[in-house]
Structure formats: C-alpha cells, structure tokens
Amino acid sequence: MLLAIDAGNTNIVFGVHDGNAWIHEWRFNTLPIKNQIEYEVFLRLNFLENDLKLSDVDGIIISSVVPQMNTILAEFWSNLIECEHVFIGPKYYDQLPIITSNPHSIGTDLMANAMSAHCLYKTDCIVVDFGTALTFTVVEASGNIHGVNIAPGLKTAIKALVGNTAQLPDVPLELPTSVIGKNTVHAIQAGVLWGYVSMVEGMLDRIQKEMGRNFKVVATGGLSSVLTPLHERFDEVNRHLTLDGLRLIHERLK
Ligand SMILES: Nc1ncnc2c1ncn2[C@@H]1O[C@H](COP(=O)(O)OP(=O)(O)O)[C@@H](O)[C@H]1O
Numbered sequence: 001m002l003l004a005i006d007a008g009n010t011n012i013v014f015g016v017h018d019g020n021a022w023i024h025e026w027r028f029n030t031l032p033i034k035n036q037i038e039y040e041v042f043l044r045l046n047f048l049e050n051d052l053k054l055s056d057v058d059g060i061i062i063s064s065v066v067p068q069m070n071t072i073l074a075e076f077w078s079n080l081i082e083c084e085h086v087f088i089g090p091k092y093y094d095q096l097p098i099i100t101s102n103p104h105s106i107g108t109d110l111m112a113n114a115m116s117a118h119c120l121y122k123t124d125c126i127v128v129d130f131g132t133a134l135t136f137t138v139v140e141a142s143g144n145i146h147g148v149n150i151a152p153g154l155k156t157a158i159k160a161l162v163g164n165t166a167q168l169p170d171v172p173l174e175l176p177t178s179v180i181g182k183n184t185v186h187a188i189q190a191g192v193l194w195g196y197v198s199m200v201e202g203m204l205d206r207i208q209k210e211m212g213r214n215f216k217v218v219a220t221g222g223l224s225s226v227l228t229p230l231h232e233r234f235d236e237v238n239r240h241l242t243l244d245g246l247r248l249i250h251e252r253l254k
C-alpha cells in the first residue's frame with residue numbers, strides 16, 4: 001500500500017493506494033503548522049476509522065510546495081510506519097520521463113501533474129490546476145515541460161479583493177446567471193467567477209496559438225468543478241491527477 005502526501009498552500013492531501021485504486025483520501029489544512037503529535041494522531045485516526053493498517057504501508061511519497069512543512073512531513077510518520085520514503089525534488093528528475101529546463105523553479109506538484117499527463121494521456125497536454133494558485137502546465141507528448149503559467153487561484157483572488165477594500169464582503173463561489181451584477185455580492189461573483197472563465201478560455205487559446213497546435217486540456221485541483229461553463233473546454237477533469245503523478249513517480253523510482 002502506498003501513502004502519497006501532497007502538501008499544497010491550502011491543503012495537505014493524504015492518499016492511500018492499494019495497487020489498483022485510491023482507496024482513501026484525506027485533507028488537512030496546511031496552516032497553521034501543527035506539531036508532530038497532531039499529524040501522528042491525524043494519520044492514526046484516519047487509518048483506524050477506515051479499517052486500514054499502518055503496517056500495510058510499504059511506500060511513502062511526499063511532495064511539498066511549502067518549505068516550512070518539509071521537516072515535519074519527512075518525519076512525522078516515522079514512529080508509525082516502517083518504510084523508505086521519497087521526498088520529491090530535482091535530484092530525482094533525471095530518472096523520470098519528463099523533462100524540465102529549470103528543475104529548481106518548478107513546484108513538485110506541477111512535476112507530479114506533468115508526470116500524470118505524460119503517462120496517462122501520452123499526448124500534448126495542458127494541465128490546469130485550480131488550487132491556491134491557478135496554474136497552466138504545458139506538457140508536450142515527448143514529456144518535455146514547455147513551461148508554466150501562474151495566476152492567483154479563485155479563492156486567493158477573492159481574498160485579495162476583500163482584504164484590500166473597505167466595503168467588499170467575502171462571497172460564496174457561485175456563478176451568477178448574469179455577467180452584470182445588480183448588487184455587491186453578485187457584482188463580485190460576476191467579476192471574479194465569470195472573469196476567471198474568460199481568463200481560462202483566453203489562456204487556453206493563447207497557449208495553443210503560441211504553441212501552434214491543439215493540446216488536450218485536463219483540469220485538476222480543489223476548485224476544478226466550480227466554473228461549470230469551462231467544462232466543455234476541458235477534455236477531462238481528474239481530481240486525482242496530482243496523487244496519480246506521485247504514484248507514477250514512486251513506481252518509476254522503485
Ligand atoms: N473537495 C473540495 N471541494 C470544494 N472545495 C475544495 C475541495 N478541496 C479543496 N477545496 C478548496 O479549493 C481550494 C484549493 O484547494 P487545493 O486544490 O487543495 O489547494 P492547494 O493544492 O493549493 O493546497 C481551497 O480553497 C479549498 O478550500
């Protein structure tokens with residue numbers, strides 16, 4: 001059984017894979033950083049509640065884009081699980097079928113997304129990840145990561161707007177029917193959510209125009225289902241893309 005840990009800026013996702021499928025997945029807020037005991041208890045409880053045995057874990061793979069978390073992530077499970085772990089980083093990249101020209105400046109979650117896209121779809125892909133950041137990773141069929149595009153994520157954009165204005169309230173992530181608001185809440189929802197629909201559509205067009213060909217578009221991340229009008233532009237929404245990438249990287253390094 002593999003335990004994959006994907007630490008993003010909002011959530012740490014723990015996934016357990018039994019060799020056939022992800023049999024369990026849990027989320028834990030990344031911040032504030034907790035102490036080792038809290039992570040141990042979290043892991044122990046979740047295994048217990050789901051009838052899983054910690055002793056069945058024979059592999060651990062970790063990705064983190066939050067360096068403050070790295071020490072605790074590399075250690076907190078060591079009293080509970082006896083096995084080797086892989087903490088993804090540039091030292092492993094030359095063993096992978098994906099190529100990046102700038103290994104020290106690409107998030108390991110984006111490397112995992114690229115690994116998934118390359119191994120699962122075997123074609124030119126744009127991975128759109130709706131996390132704390134909204135990212136577009138351009139992966140060619142050869143496995144070459146042509147480049148990445150990073151914008152504020154949906155919730156991050158709303159937080160920035162609310163935090164930098166005196167009168168604007170936080171709003172639910174609901175797409176209004178009209179792109180023109182008649183009250184403050186609808187105005188923000190129209191501006192941010194419809195704005196992001198147009199941004200993603202425009203970005204996909206621009207990337208493919210610049211690349212001179214069409215790419216398969218795969219969406220992932222916690223907020224990948226919010227902007228429903230985009231679904232016709234996505235060839236696929238795969239919520240497990242990052243975890244799958246971690247699993248595929250682990251398999252490759254074995
Ligand atoms: N299952 C879910 N359903 C709805 N919203 C979610 C879910 N998982 C995460 N989110 C929200 O999506 C946003 C991005 O989450 P996530 O993709 O986990 O970010 P990151 O990888 O940056 O930590 C967060 O604001 C989170 O609250």
Ligand SMILES: CC(C)(COP(=O)(O)O)[C@@H](O)C(=O)NCCC(=O)O
Nearest residue numbers: 008009010065105106107131132133
């Ligand atoms: C772009 C990111 C902030 C995305 O993080 P997330 O939204 O998943 O929390 C992360 O992958 C990161 O910090 N990357 C390093 C810089 C880069 O990817 O180019």
Ligand SMILES: [K+]
Nearest residue numbers: 008109131242
């Ligand atoms: K992520």
